[in-house]
Amino acid sequence: MAQVIMIIQNPTLKDLVSVNLNTYLGAQIIPRNTAAEAIALMEILPSVDLIITDGKVAKEDTAKDIWKACKKNKLDTGMVVLGECPEDIRKDVQWVENALDWEKVVDSASRVLGITLDDLKKKLRPEYAVVPLDYFYSLPSSPCDVFIRIKGPENEYQFLKRIHAGESFDQTVLERYKSQGLLNLYIPKEMRDNFAVFLSNILIQKLEEGLVKDQEDYTIIGQTFDLARMEIVAQGLNRTTIQLADTVISSISETAVRSKTMGPVLQKILGSKTGFLYQNAQLTTMVAYHILKGLGKDSEELKIKIAYAAFFCDVALLEREDLAQFDSYQEFDQAVSENKIKKSDFEVLKNHPLEGAVFIRKNPEAPIDVDLIIRQHHGDPKGSGFSHEHYDEILEVSRIFILAESFARRVLSYRKGEGNPRPVILDMREKFSQVKSMAPLVVALEKSLKNSQES
Numbered sequence: 001m002a003q004v005i006m007i008i009q010n011p012t013l014k015d016l017v018s019v020n021l022n023t024y025l026g027a028q029i030i031p032r033n034t035a036a037e038a039i040a041l042m043e044i045l046p047s048v049d050l051i052i053t054d055g056k057v058a059k060e061d062t063a064k065d066i067w068k069a070c071k072k073n074k075l076d077t078g079m080v081v082l083g084e085c086p087e088d089i090r091k092d093v094q095w096v097e098n099a100l101d102w103e104k105v106v107d108s109a110s111r112v113l114g115i116t117l118d119d120l121k122k123k124l125r126p127e128y129a130v131v132p133l134d135y136f137y138s139l140p141s142s143p144c145d146v147f148i149r150i151k152g153p154e155n156e157y158q159f160l161k162r163i164h165a166g167e168s169f170d171q172t173v174l175e176r177y178k179s180q181g182l183l184n185l186y187i188p189k190e191m192r193d194n195f196a197v198f199l200s201n202i203l204i205q206k207l208e209e210g211l212v213k214d215q216e217d218y219t220i221i222g223q224t225f226d227l228a229r230m231e232i233v234a235q236g237l238n239r240t241t242i243q244l245a246d247t248v249i250s251s252i253s254e255t256a257v258r259s260k261t262m263g264p265v266l267q268k269i270l271g272s273k274t275g276f277l278y279q280n281a282q283l284t285t286m287v288a289y290h291i292l293k294g295l296g297k298d299s300e301e302l303k304i305k306i307a308y309a310a311f312f313c314d315v316a317l318l319e320r321e322d323l324a325q326f327d328s329y330q331e332f333d334q335a336v337s338e339n340k341i342k343k344s345d346f347e348v349l350k351n352h353p354l355e356g357a358v359f360i361r362k363n364p365e366a367p368i369d370v371d372l373i374i375r376q377h378h379g380d381p382k383g384s385g386f387s388h389e390h391y392d393e394i395l396e397v398s399r400i401f402i403l404a405e406s407f408a409r410r411v412l413s414y415r416k417g418e419g420n421p422r423p424v425i426l427d428m429r430e431k432f433s434q435v436k437s438m439a440p441l442v443v444a445l446e447k448s449l450k451n452s453q454e455s
Ligand SMILES: [Fe+2]
Pocket: 313, 314, 324, 352, 353, 377, 378
């Protein structure tokens, strides 16, 4: 459903436009009163499709202020401006000079949203779902029509069919789109579930066909990982999404079990075309298995708990990969001071352990205690952000997870920078050895890593 922010002062006009957009375009209308309110909302909802606004509200240059905020945040959100419209922004917006002409407002909105007048007349609600282009590399053909989205001459979006349902396509086509900066393709919204099942089946089949042998297979696990998380957020937990998650979790676990020594596997994972979240989960699982081994506690039961937690711990940050990378409030504050992140993101970051725990409780098949590990995975027993003072109050398996994730993050951050300035295990010693309940875990990890190098 398209989301539309609306700032219209005239109550009658506001109702007319709302009811039409909702009835004919199936749009969700979110009313706001000022530019500041709209901009604040867009910070937490950057996926808004359209803003319909009066040019001015009292003394505020509403349209211009919103336009500036969109530019600053590199958002190409469509805008329809009513009444007064500053000359320098007209090229980027749909301008309806006569603010009372509600039909023209609806018409302009429909064009920005990519819905034609004919569609309106037929009261259709054609909507498209976005699919990352990378997913198509795994497909021999598409189960539905596939479109690209382009901006038309009057700033409206147009959807052009590029792949027909059932048609096999050449991967060079994907490369061409990519080289033109297209990161996403579009499919009819009603086909979204079908598409996800089709892609899931292909990915699962690939994963189940054989062992992880080379870099490409890590890419497939990584892709399935991302797909599973996206589908879980979109559809919630159901039979399909749970099966998909279980397959990924098994693959992560098997890969970790097979990785006797860390180095070569690490190189392959870091060299694969996968995102931070998968790499973090895979490395965390591998490191945690080493700790379990060092402690002499590497039971299947504990291992599967760890792999489950690694998959689900940051489920509340699915669309905030940037936030998922922080390992402490200091890192967050630093990013705020460098304007890389907004201070208002603090609550999202702080609450994600608890939210993840609440979410996983809905999965009846999750191993016991996984919700606790997720709640405690940044150290706070209640799941409220990062804490270093309560390690003694949390489960041992949670502490193992914390050390493993800390190690994994440090490896990933070194890789992003200049490479390892020194062995990561020394950082872990420095960070945790003074903590009574953590020190034996660091020793166990060191022991296991050493043994694996010798064997
Ligand atoms: Fe987390």
